[in-house]
Amino acid sequence: MSKELENLEDLRRLVEKRYSLSIISANVVVNDVFYLDAQGQCHKGRLAAPLNQPTPETLGAPHNHQMHWSGSQPCYLNGSAIPLGMGGPVNVPLGDTIYTRHLSIKPSPTTSYSTYSEMIEHYVALISAPAQSKYKVTPLTGAVYDVPEDTSPFKVQDTFSAKAEILDLNKLLTNDRIAIIGLGGTGSFVLDFMVKTPVKMIDAYDFDIFAVHNGFRSPGEVPFDDFGKPKTELCRRKYEPFRHRLSFHNKRVGKGDEALFANTTFAFVCIDDGELRGEICDMLIRLGVQFIDVGMGIEKEAAGLDGLIRTTLFTRGSAPVAIKEVPLDRRDENNIYRVFVQIAELNALNAALAVICYKQLRGFYFDERHYYQSFISLGSSNWIGKGMKYSILEVEQFPDSVQPGILYWSKKFKISAHHCACGCGDVIYLPVDPANYSIRMDKRGPTLRPSVGNWNVCNAHYFITNGDVQWAAKWTPEQITAGRALEEARRDAYYSSRNRSIRQVLLRWLRILLKALRITR
Numbered sequence: 001m002s003k004e005l006e007n008l009e010d011l012r013r014l015v016e017k018r019y020s021l022s023i024i025s026a027n028v029v030v031n032d033v034f035y036l037d038a039q040g041q042c043h044k045g046r047l048a049a050p051l052n053q054p055t056p057e058t059l060g061a062p063h064n065h066q067m068h069w070s071g072s073q074p075c076y077l078n079g080s081a082i083p084l085g086m087g088g089p090v091n092v093p094l095g096d097t098i099y100t101r102h103l104s105i106k107p108s109p110t111t112s113y114s115t116y117s118e119m120i121e122h123y124v125a126l127i128s129a130p131a132q133s134k135y136k137v138t139p140l141t142g143a144v145y146d147v148p149e150d151t152s153p154f155k156v157q158d159t160f161s162a163k164a165e166i167l168d169l170n171k172l173l174t175n176d177r178i179a180i181i182g183l184g185g186t187g188s189f190v191l192d193f194m195v196k197t198p199v200k201m202i203d204a205y206d207f208d209i210f211a212v213h214n215g216f217r218s219p220g221e222v223p224f225d226d227f228g229k230p231k232t233e234l235c236r237r238k239y240e241p242f243r244h245r246l247s248f249h250n251k252r253v254g255k256g257d258e259a260l261f262a263n264t265t266f267a268f269v270c271i272d273d274g275e276l277r278g279e280i281c282d283m284l285i286r287l288g289v290q291f292i293d294v295g296m297g298i299e300k301e302a303a304g305l306d307g308l309i310r311t312t313l314f315t316r317g318s319a320p321v322a323i324k325e326v327p328l329d330r331r332d333e334n335n336i337y338r339v340f341v342q343i344a345e346l347n348a349l350n351a352a353l354a355v356i357c358y359k360q361l362r363g364f365y366f367d368e369r370h371y372y373q374s375f376i377s378l379g380s381s382n383w384i385g386k387g388m389k390y391s392i393l394e395v396e397q398f399p400d401s402v403q404p405g406i407l408y409w410s411k412k413f414k415i416s417a418h419h420c421a422c423g424c425g426d427v428i429y430l431p432v433d434p435a436n437y438s439i440r441m442d443k444r445g446p447t448l449r450p451s452v453g454n455w456n457v458c459n460a461h462y463f464i465t466n467g468d469v470q471w472a473a474k475w476t477p478e479q480i481t482a483g484r485a486l487e488e489a490r491r492d493a494y495y496s497s498r499n500r501s502i503r504q505v506l507l508r509w510l511r512i513l514l515k516a517l518r519i520t521r
């Protein structure tokens with residue numbers, strides 16, 4: 001019996017009765033749940049439910065009366081469906097099993113289960129009874145299954161993600177090694193949020209002491225004895241009990257520190273000094289590390305504090321435009337009498353926007369706009385975003401390095417090229433002719449039709465309209481296949497309606513070649 005099962009008395013009772021239980025990603029899993037399908041065939045499914053742990057050592061009552069189910073519809077001996085309150089499709093991956101349905105059975109119309117053992121026994125008896133009587137199988141196999149190695153970065157079971165059913169989305173973050181550069185006002189809140197995010201690893205950098213003013217601008221307790229100590233030391237003490245793979249570096253990051261970020265997959269740059277920011281941005285861009293730079297400009301006006309809170313996202317696609325948006329100047333003599341105000345709630349808001357933007361980039365949060373820069377304007381309560389924009393450049397041949405933000409169009413070869421609007425860095429080549437794409441010029445910017453779907457690379461799907469990017473819904477694999485077939489049919493109709501000149505044959509060949517190289521859709 002695993003240590004976790006042994007420690008939780010409610011579940012230990014079931015194991016002692018020879019139920020086959022496992023604990024995976026803060027869910028209790030019931031293996032070997034035999035059931036009959038409509039044809040009377042016997043199958044094995046799994047039930048699971050998120051653990052409710054008020055403390056790491058105790059188990060409370062189940063969160064609700066539902067359980068996840070991995071099998072198909074269980075049936076009675078006569079082939080009719082057992083009413084189990086089966087809900088619509090869900091996606092809960094636990095180990096090597098995907099649970100696709102919720103079952104919803106209460107012990108009685110007005111009550112709920114007070115223990116996990118009561119709930120599990122109720123469900124197993126309902127589902128397994130027909131298979132037990134027909135095939136003499138029993139769910140009480142006592143079998144012990146291998147459970148996947150626990151790679152969670154947290155030192156407690158992540159019952160939070162299990163309950164919220166976001167384990168599938170968490171997987172989008174689990175390979176990231178995050179760097180947080182600067183643990184001042186905003187950086188300390190970024191760290192606080194990221195410590196609770198299931199990324200693989202976090203490296204945090206700061207070279208300063210925890211001064212009295214930091215006590216007013218950082219999350220959580222302010223230990224009186226800790227003023228004057230390095231911020232990294234304080235943060236280590238605060239967060240190490242909660243998660244693994246958290247490293248603190250008492251160091252000023254700058255030019256020449258490339259080696260530190262060789263394995264970094266995403267960074268947050270949270271520093272005030274414009275000159276140092278410039279050094280760090282240059283280095284991360286050179287290394288190809290995606291990152292977010294944060295900052296705010298808040299000033300004291302007659303009517304109160306006002307200003308902007310900024311997050312700027314640097315990807316391969318956005319970096320050339322993003323670098324022009326961030327202040328890289330040193331606080332010079334002219335600014336010596338300016339007071340730059342930062343207040344904890346503004347730092348927390350700036351950090352929250354940055355972490356949300358990172359999670360949107362990874363697909364954890366829905367992102368309809370794909371802004372590379374966001375401003376919150378305090379006084380006007382506005383959120384202002386900037387997305388990628390394209391200008392048109394007519395060329396005969398494409399340059400060796402295709403620049404982001406430009407839609408290149410070779411009328412001679414009837415092909416266009418542009419950086420994918422999602423910032424993934426992929427360059428997309430599209431044929432421009434009556435059978436494929438059209439480009440319309442306007443003083444506001446180019447319009448490209450139909451939509452661009454980068455299905456081979458990043459799944460980005462968008463229109464370019466008057467130079468602006470309009471994001472469209474992501475397609476399912478079935479929609480992509482259907483869309484491709486439709487395009488083929490359209491092209492065939494177009495080409496068969498014309499006499500093919502040698503040049504058209506050559507162009508067609510070129511398109512097939514591009515497609516084979518997977519650089520067009």
Ligand SMILES: [Zn+2]
Pocket residue numbers: 420421422423424425426454457458459460
């Ligand atoms: Zn892309």
